[in-house]
Amino acid sequence: MRLDIITIFPEYFAPLEVSLLGKARRAGLLDVSVHDLRSWTHDRHRTVDDTPYGGGPGMVMKPEPWGEALDAVAPPTAEATPRLVVPTPSGRPFTQAMAAEYAARPWLVFACGRYEGIDRRVYDEAATRMPVDEVSLGDFVLAGGEVAVLVMIEAISRLVPGVLGNRESVTDDSFAPGAMESLLEGPVYTKPPVWRERAVPDVLLSGHHGAIARWRRDEALRRTAAHRPELLARLDPAALDKHDRKV
Numbered sequence: 001m002r003l004d005i006i007t008i009f010p011e012y013f014a015p016l017e018v019s020l021l022g023k024a025r026r027a028g029l030l031d032v033s034v035h036d037l038r039s040w041t042h043d044r045h046r047t048v049d050d051t052p053y054g055g056g057p058g059m060v061m062k063p064e065p066w067g068e069a070l071d072a073v074a075p076p077t078a079e080a081t082p083r084l085v086v087p088t089p090s091g092r093p094f095t096q097a098m099a100a101e102y103a104a105r106p107w108l109v110f111a112c113g114r115y116e117g118i119d120r121r122v123y124d125e126a127a128t129r130m131p132v133d134e135v136s137l138g139d140f141v142l143a144g145g146e147v148a149v150l151v152m153i154e155a156i157s158r159l160v161p162g163v164l165g166n167r168e169s170v171t172d173d174s175f176a177p178g179a180m181e182s183l184l185e186g187p188v189y190t191k192p193p194v195w196r197e198r199a200v201p202d203v204l205l206s207g208h209h210g211a212i213a214r215w216r217r218d219e220a221l222r223r224t225a226a227h228r229p230e231l232l233a234r235l236d237p238a239a240l241d242k243h244d245r246k247v
């Protein structure tokens, strides 16, 4: 999977060198390139922003550098076509399902905006030759797209086959398709069996896999009811057995 990131702060992406993502890159599972948008400026001050037409606070990212950057990173003559993913407060909510969709794609280009955003004509022109997705991480306001892209790359990359050593660990994720979809994950425990007089629930030490699965589902239902009751409304009633309904 090829990932290209265009930003005025390339240093934000140093974390992509460490941990799982670093290993995945070294294993050739991920081909990640970070590009400095200012490489496509031609003035002495390497200008990427200007005042907004129509007035208003702040600055807007100029279209020219973005146009040249996208031409260079994803040339119209390229054999493959990337999906352009642009984080923005006004985008579609980023979800685990979107992460899974993106993880199945061969090439993503991430455009990290700053200031009050990127001139709209950049989106419109790019959309003439590649799919453009505007995506939001949630109902809060960041100062730019870099942190959002880091979050999305981590969520997407862990779903790429081979990146996570133990594939099973994604099947029980919150929001993962299947039985746990729309449920938050339950509590987890490891050794020691007792820590500061707090014991691990007996069922987890019982070796009784059916009882353990039941306990985990009950805990997931309880946590979802407590923290995200609206997710329970999404559950297919057929997926709930009579025991679930008592939780």
Ligand SMILES: CN1CCN(Cc2ccc(Cn3ccc4ccc(-c5n[nH]c(N)c5C#N)cc43)cc2)CC1
Pocket: 056, 057, 087, 088, 089, 091, 112, 113, 114, 115, 116, 117, 135, 136, 137, 138, 139, 140, 141, 142, 143, 144, 145, 146, 148
């Ligand atoms: C007049 N007002 C009208 C409202 N706008 C709104 C606004 C526009 C940009 C920014 C800063 N910014 C620049 C690029 C960029 C990318 C992502 C995000 C982002 N924030 N929150 C998420 N979940 C994000 C994601 N993903 C923020 C970004 C902040 C606030 C301001 C001007």
